[in-house]
Amino acid sequence: MKYCKLSELKGNERLARPIMTNDYRELLAAGSVLKPELISRLSALGISEVFVQDEGLKLEQIVILRDDVENLFKEKIKSVVELHVTNQSSELEELKETADDIITKILSDDKLVEQIFDLQERSADIYEHCVSVCTIAVLVAIKRKVSRDLIHDLGVACLFHDIGLRYLDFDCTNVIIDELTYREQDDYHEHPRIAYNKLKEEKWISDRSRRIILNHHERIDGSGFPSHLKELDEITQILQVCDTFDEMICGIGCKRSRVYEAVEYMKYARDVLFDTDIVTALLDFTAVYPSGTVCFLNTGEMCVVVRQNKQFPERPVLRIVKDKFGVAVREEILCNLLEVHNVYIDRVIM
DSSP: OEEEEGGGOOSOEEBSSOEEOTTOOEEEOTTOEEOHHHHHHHHHTTOOEEEEOOTTSOOOOOOSSOHHHHHHHHHHHHHHHHHHHTTOSOOTTHHHHHHHHHHHHHHTOGGGGGOOBOOOOOOOOHHHHHHHHHHHHHHHHHHTTOOHHHHHHHHHHHHHTTGGGGGSSSOOBTOOGGGSOHHHHHHHHTHHHHHHHHTTTOTTSOHHHHHHHHTTTOOTTSOOSSSOOOOOOHHHHHHHHHHHHHHHHHTBSSOOOOHHHHHHHHHHHBTTTBOHHHHHHHHHTBOSSOTTOEEEETTSOEEEEEEEETTEEEEEEEEEEEOTTSOBOOSOOEEETTSOSSOOEEEEOO
């Protein structure tokens, strides 16, 4: 990955980082080819510098599931649920095996519980969101030493927890719920009950999974919905925590946030809205600044996060791309935040 001025580009370079608006809407996706006419349009929008792909800067991104595997699960869930929602023939029971496949892939890799993962903010539909929540919830459950039977019920609940959103007649992505009409707010607050009712006659899904789905938006202070419950079992609370975090970084039922903003919110909300130990288990493997994050240090240098330090999610390794005077740095200069004192990430820009 290389930081370039638009004026330096010759055309046909590939974008290494998405171009985002100030409110985190994606203008142009990573991997897009920067044709000359597109470069001109970006310039007209006031964008003067971008990151393009370059063999000279390697990012070490660690994910729970490979992208191709995650996409396979997403498309499977989408195809089954969409047929069911539109009253075409489809057996939801097929997805019980999908949940077990995800659980098995995570359980089969002993090293996963020791890693710091690059959970990225992104645009996502509810199917990608459900797969993502399933993977991080299963990992939290493993770290909490939850039994395999309970993990199975949790995994199934994760894949179906937001199916109720498919029955709403408005879009819940990247919105502030309190700014919707009163009817839309009421309908949104009913989506866990809608999912529960749609699954009520399904004999293959356990009562426990259904209850988890029904209660995934409750909170330990009673401020949640739809029933304002306070007493909740551990696996329900695991889904609540993981769902809230992933909602924030992909914009489901809320405005999209940066990962570090979601991390700060979860720290604030633990022991108020969520169980402290469960939040801690999630944050222990979540990179505060995922690989590829572009930021400024308090010393004034502009940097890109290139890899994480195990067990230190707030202190990654960065490559300096501009010095404190704003001059581009062409050679590789790394800054390991574990090895320096009084240096920290001051501001994230993308």
